[in-house]
Amino acid sequence: MSETVFLIFELIGTVAFALSGAATAMRKGMDIFGVCILALTTATGGGVIRDLILGKTPPATFLHPIYAIVALATALIAFLPPVRHFFTHHHAFYDHMMLLIDSIGLGVFTMTGIRTAYQALPEATPFLLLFVGVVTGVGGGVMRDIMAGEKPYILVKHFYATASLLGALAAILLWHLIGSTFAILIGALLILLLRFLAAIFHWNLPHAKDA
């Protein structure tokens, strides 16, 4: 995958996660500073965790202002009254929007984790690629939910981490078969698709309370 195409891909994920952070902050009634901080944390958190795990210091987010600028611009646009109104007044819209943008972020960042791990450690095992991918994918959202005092999505949305894991698996299997570009796109789309299917068909799982 060319660097330019991948940068665009990363920026899509950054916008999506920034928007999910901003939406969470607005629903909690935070002011514009809180909205910006939570957007920035959600959008850059996964990448920082990824780079720390791979020993790439300082993390890319601290070297290239583009991610922070895009995340903050997204937060400011989300805070414009007409946009904000949708997030805070339409609960059904909010839930659907969150599913969409959080899934895009999950898909994109799972893939950036795998790609960065491949580049930093060419001899990485599939296990390392999978694990780094999932942790990178879920990291930003976990930081968003913990800072906002919400139950982490990853613990309450059944299938959340599994969607990330299956998308990561598909990308790793396809990596040398069809090239990194298509492997990344298919992996990210699979994550999006799996989360939609889980939401549409209410895939349910045994709960501890059923015992």
Next chain:
Amino acid sequence: MSETVFLIFELIGTVAFALSGAATAMRKGMDIFGVCILALTTATGGGVIRDLILGKTPPATFLHPIYAIVALATALIAFLPPVRHFFTHHHAFYDHMMLLIDSIGLGVFTMTGIRTAYQALPEATPFLLLFVGVVTGVGGGVMRDIMAGEKPYILVKHFYATASLLGALAAILLWHLIGSTFAILIGALLILLLRFLAAIFHWNLPHAKDA
């Protein structure tokens, strides 16, 4: 301590912390995915923090699948209805079980912190060994409690970090005297013993509210 004996020691801690994560998740009524995620986070969190602090990247958890596999297998077994039933219906059993398994995890991971620090930095000061040991020991449990929205054990269970500290101190003092194997075993057992004594005799401490 031979690598094989130490691996078994580490896996005991992994099972214990995975079980404590699974138990917390089940008491909160999470589904099987939430139970697996919290078990995995608790069991591997301390080791990841340890390796990041010591500059060992990627952390061992990401290199060797054994820890993740054992943690997930533990979570699945804990989720079997007869096992689950004990955790969610017997409150006294739950409390005693949590004290036991969390203390085993605390003891084991405090010791892995010290041993890994010794290996990574042979000239490490006793202060560094102590601090890395305690942070490694308490790290997984803190991540478990924060993700589950519980008050962190380390802040509410008096004596928690002190037990880890005293066990670490004993192991460091005995390290060159009786060899690492016995130092580690005595350190871990001391942590277990101290936590039991604190629980049995209700060692109480001045609270801020008494002022």
Next chain:
Amino acid sequence: MSETVFLIFELIGTVAFALSGAATAMRKGMDIFGVCILALTTATGGGVIRDLILGKTPPATFLHPIYAIVALATALIAFLPPVRHFFTHHHAFYDHMMLLIDSIGLGVFTMTGIRTAYQALPEATPFLLLFVGVVTGVGGGVMRDIMAGEKPYILVKHFYATASLLGALAAILLWHLIGSTFAILIGALLILLLRFLAAIFHWNLPHAKDA
């Protein structure tokens, strides 16, 4: 800035953040162990995050016992009944005290982030210096609030991160003009001043709920 002057500066920040951690713990009715742990976490958390981001492992806090000793001594003094009484019984006093000590910690640690980044990466861009400064400044307080189960200051106190950012900006602009000593002092004082002005004049910002 000479190492000795800077160490004194850092210790002032350590005392301030330790005090803010201890105050939060005491208001929550924790015992002396909880108070010590939260003081230590708040006082050393920002520095650990800073060093991990800059790839300086093990972090300075793990190498030099002085920070942990000062943080714990501060916690013990704060726990003395006459001192504790002020924190837990005078709500207005508590709020003013927290504003003061948290702002001192924010100012000091924002500056240690910038200085450590300059030393570790002499060719660092202003963006990296700014970002590392702010993350170091806010890190300890975020860990304090998350562990205590409070809404993070950074999300509810409008202007919190912006004060850190403006102080960091001033210090970076002045660094080569007037030397690091004065740049650091002016940057830290500016952060203190901005937070006081925001509190006194109730600088208000649009909230999401107004939409």
